[in-house]
Amino acid sequence: MPNVKRVLPVAQRVLPFALILSATLGGCGLYVPEKDIFHGDTPDSKGDSPSGKFENNIVRHIRCEIFKGLWEANQLPKVRQWLPYWGTSITLTLTVDEQSLLNPGVSVFNPFENVVKTFPVGGNVTGSQFFSLGIGASATAHATRQETIQVTYSNKDLLIMAEQDLRINGTLSCKDLQNGVMIEGDLKIGQFIYDKSLIASFGNVTTQNPSWPPYDTFSEQITFVVLFGGTVTPTWKFFRTAVNSTSTLLSANRTNTNNLTITLGALKQQATASSPAVLGSAGENLHNAAVFGAATAQSISAQTH
Numbered sequence: 001m002p003n004v005k006r007v008l009p010v011a012q013r014v015l016p017f018a019l020i021l022s023a024t025l026g027g028c029g030l031y032v033p034e035k036d037i038f039h040g041d042t043p044d045s046k047g048d049s050p051s052g053k054f055e056n057n058i059v060r061h062i063r064c065e066i067f068k069g070l071w072e073a074n075q076l077p078k079v080r081q082w083l084p085y086w087g088t089s090i091t092l093t094l095t096v097d098e099q100s101l102l103n104p105g106v107s108v109f110n111p112f113e114n115v116v117k118t119f120p121v122g123g124n125v126t127g128s129q130f131f132s133l134g135i136g137a138s139a140t141a142h143a144t145r146q147e148t149i150q151v152t153y154s155n156k157d158l159l160i161m162a163e164q165d166l167r168i169n170g171t172l173s174c175k176d177l178q179n180g181v182m183i184e185g186d187l188k189i190g191q192f193i194y195d196k197s198l199i200a201s202f203g204n205v206t207t208q209n210p211s212w213p214p215y216d217t218f219s220e221q222i223t224f225v226v227l228f229g230g231t232v233t234p235t236w237k238f239f240r241t242a243v244n245s246t247s248t249l250l251s252a253n254r255t256n257t258n259n260l261t262i263t264l265g266a267l268k269q270q271a272t273a274s275s276p277a278v279l280g281s282a283g284e285n286l287h288n289a290a291v292f293g294a295a296t297a298q299s300i301s302a303q304t305h
Contacts, residue, residue, distance in 0.1 A: 036054075061177035066090070070108030071166070094257075095256070099143075146298075154271045158299040183224055189220070217282050229251070230254075263290070265280055
């Protein structure tokens with residue numbers, strides 16, 4: 001019978017240590033995540049913060065791609081009869097999700113004297129015997145930071161911006177604002193607007209009034225997900241104990257999700273000096289449903305990490 005009494009004192013010392021280690025060590029998920037994993041967000045001498053400038057550049061970039069796409073689509077036959085009187089809503093959601101897992105494990109071995117067994121055939125056989133006790137603890141930390149920017153433009157105002165940009169620069173280009181990959185790169189919004197406007201110009205859906213658009217709304221969603229992860233697994237082996245020999249001591253994951261929803265539809269209210277433009281009920285309902293669906297999917301994804 002294994003001498004359990006000789007092993008329990010060791011376990012009583014190791015288990016509290018593992019629990020304290022799990023509770024005191026931390027990392028990702030214990031604090032509000034920084035937007036940039038490599039840099040802070042401290043404003044410079046001019047008062048500009050890195051993340052603020054980054055987000056401002058994204059909004060300018062998206063707006064540029066939209067008015068460039070509108071300008072090109074507005075050259076199609078029948079489109080200019082209704083497209084300038086529509087509006088465009090954008091919702092940009094930036095999500096940072098961090099999770100860390102601490103999972104220390106200790107195995108305690110207590111060897112006993114070898115046993116000699118005598119068999120009628122084969123003689124004596126010597127076998128070893130020991131008692132083993134595994135002890136483990138775990139702690140998980142999870143934090144999510146989500147920020148949303150939403151704006152509705154009047155297409156007429158965006159077409160004026162495009163005309164001004166074309167007059168000043170001689171061409172419509174957003175390359176100066178495309179300074180990276182993912183949400184900073186070419187989002188191909190112009191392709192989306194042009195293709196949907198082309199469908200409308202074909203007249204597959206007839207209307208009694210040629211100045212009415214044959215469709216109610218157009219919508220597009222763009223999502224970029226980037227996952228960073230790492231593990232740390234130091235292992236110690238002694239005569240009677242082994243620490244983290246079969247488990248990962250510390251793991252950390254960070255997920256950056258950039259979600260962009262764009263909806264074009266008829267305006268209920270044009271932009272004024274005191275109020276923004278507002279999409280009509282069809283466009284607003286479709287846009288809100290798309291944003292809600294993306295938020296739900298993001299929430300489910302965060303819970304399964």
